[in-house]
Amino acid sequence: MTNLMTDTTKNQSIDISSFGPISLVVIQPTSFCNLDCDYCYLPDRHLKNRLSIDLIEPIFKAILTSPFLGNYVDICWHAGEPLAVPVSFYQEVFKQIEIASQKYNTQQIPICHSIQTNGTLINQAWCDLFKEHNICVGISIDGPDFLHDIHRKTRTGLGSHASVMRGINYLQKNDLYFNIIAVINQDSLDYPDEIFQFFWDNGILDVAFNMEETEGINQTSSLDKAGTEQRYQAFMRRFWDLTVQTNDQLKVREFESICGLICDDRRLKKTDMNHPFMIVNIDHKGNFSTFDPELLSIKTEPYGDFILGNVLTDTFESVCHSEKFLNIYRDMAAGVNLCRENCQYFGVCGGGAGSNKYWENGSFNSAQTNACRYRIQIVTDIVLNALEQSFNLSNS
Amino acid sequence: MNITTKVTCVGFLLAISTLTISGANATSFLPQSESISPNIESRLSRLTEAMKQRGIEPLRTSEANEDLMAIGWGNGNGGGWGNLRGGGGFANRNGGGSFINRNNPWRNGGFNNRNWGDGGSFINRNGWPNGGGFVNRW
Secondary structure, three states, rough: OOOOOOOOOOOOOOOOOOOEEEEEEEEEEOOOOEEEEOOOOOOOOOOOOOOOOOHHHHHHHHOOOOOOOOEEEEEEEEEHHHHHHHHHHHHHHHHHHHHHHHHHHOOOEEEEEEEEEEOOOOHHHHHHHHHHOOEEEEEOOOHHHHHHHOOOOOOOOOOOOOHHHHHHHHHHHOOEEEEEEEOOOOOOOOOOOHHHHHHHHHHOEEEEEEOOOOOEEHHHHHHHOOOOHEEEEEEHHHHHHHHHHHOOEEHHHHHHHHHHHHHHHOOOOOOOOOOOOEEEEOOOOOOEEEEHHOOOOOOEEOOOOOEHHHHHHHOHHHHHHHHHHHOOOOOOHHHHHHHHHOOOHHHOOOOOOOHHHHHHHHOOOOOOOOHHHHHHHHHHHHHHHHHHHHOOOOOO | OOOOOOHHHHHHHHHOOOOOHHHOOOOOOOOOOOOOOOOOHHHHHHHHHHHOOOOOOOOOOHHHHOOOEOOOOOOOOOOOOOOOOOOOOOOOOOOOOOOOOOOOOOOOHHHHOOOOOOOOEOOOOOOOOOOOOOOOOO
C-alpha cells in the first residue's frame, strides 16, 4: 500500500504525494434529521444546524485547488437528513458552486452530486431539482413496513415506511433512478423472503445491505447477540438464491463486489476509508476530516475529535503534518497492515474501515471486527461456495 | 458462445459457468482445490481460471498493477460499489476494453445514463449505480 507504509512513528515529515485522489466529498447541509432511527450513529441529529451558503466558495476552493484532487469529484450531501433543508437551499448552493467552479475548476473536473436521504420528504419539487442537477438519489429503507418501522421512526414515534414509499413513488413517477440501502439488524434475519419480495414487488432492483454497526452513539449492535452469525449466514445465503432467480434483474452490492473481483481477476489493497483524502468530510461549520465520514462528528478517547482543519483557515494538505493527523494515520496504517498480514480475505476487503475497528476494538490499530465478519467474510464464503458449485469446482 | 445481455457480475459469472470448456483450453491448468480448506485467494483464482477455460478473459488493462482501492463508503454518484476512480464502489472496475465494454462507467451523462456496458461486444453490463457503501449511511 503506497503511502500507508510510511513510517510515521517519529512524527517525521511524511510523503503526502500518494494521498487521495479525492473521490468523494461528504458535505453536511444540516445536522438535523426528521427521523430518529434507533441505530443512528449521529449525535447531533436533533440540532437544526445548517451549512452557511457563504461556506460554499471556500469549500469548493479547498477541493478544486487541492493537490489531492483526481479527475472527478463526487459530492454527497449527507450526515443529517439532506432534504431537511429547503429546495431553495440547494438552488443557491448550486449557483455558488458554479461561481466557485468558474474560479477554481481550471481543469474542468466533472463535479457530480448525490444525496443519501431517508426519502420521507421527497416531493415533486425535489424531483425537479434532482433532474435539473443530475443528482443521484440513495434511499434508506429497511424492507417491508413491519421491519422498517421497528427502527426508523419519526420523532413522535411513528413509523416512516409509508412516507418513504411515497417518496419512492415520486422518484418512479419521474423516472428517476435510485438505489437503496437496507440496514440488516436482528429483526431482519428471519425475513429474507419478505425483504426480497418487497424490493421485487416495488421495482427496487439496486440494493445494498448495511449491517447495523456499533458506531458513534449506537453503542451496541443487535447483531452482537450470540447465535446471530449463523442466522446472518442463512439470511445471506437465502438472499443469494433469491437474487439468482431474478435472472439478472436484481443487483445486490454485496454479491456484485466479490463477483466483480473474480471477473476482473483483481484484488484490493486499501479502501477509501483507510487511505487519506480519498474521502473528505465537511461539516456545517466547514470543519473537515478524512477517512470514514462517520468519524467527523465524533469525539473519542484516544484520538480526540477528528476535525483536522477548517476550509476557512486550512488546506487539506496543510493538516497532513499535524500531530492529530499523524496519530490517526499511523494507527490506521498499522491496522491495515495487520489485516494484510493476518487475514486471508484482505484481497476482497482492502483493510476495512477505521470506524469499525475503533468502535469494536478500541483502536484503528487493530484487525478483525464483527463488521468484517458480516460484510466481507461471510458474504465471500457464500458467493464462493455458490460459484464453485456452478462451475463444478466443488469436488475437483 | 451465446450469452444474453447481462447487467450484473453475478449473472455474468453464472452465465459463463454454463459454457462448455473450449477444446483449446481443456488442458489448461486449473489448480486443484486443496484437500483441507483452500484459502480464499486460491478459491478466487480458481474461479477466474475456470472462467478463462471457458474462453472468457478477465478484464486486463494497463491499470492492472495499480493500487486498487475499495471504495466502500461512497454512493459514488452512480458508482456504488462497482467502480474505481470512476465513481465509487469497491469492486474496482475501471477501464474498458476486453470483451465486456465497461468503459467510462458512469461519466457519460447523468446518473440515468451511467451505463458501462455500452454496447459493442457481446455482453452489456449496464450501470450499477448503487448507493452507499458499507458503512452506516442510514
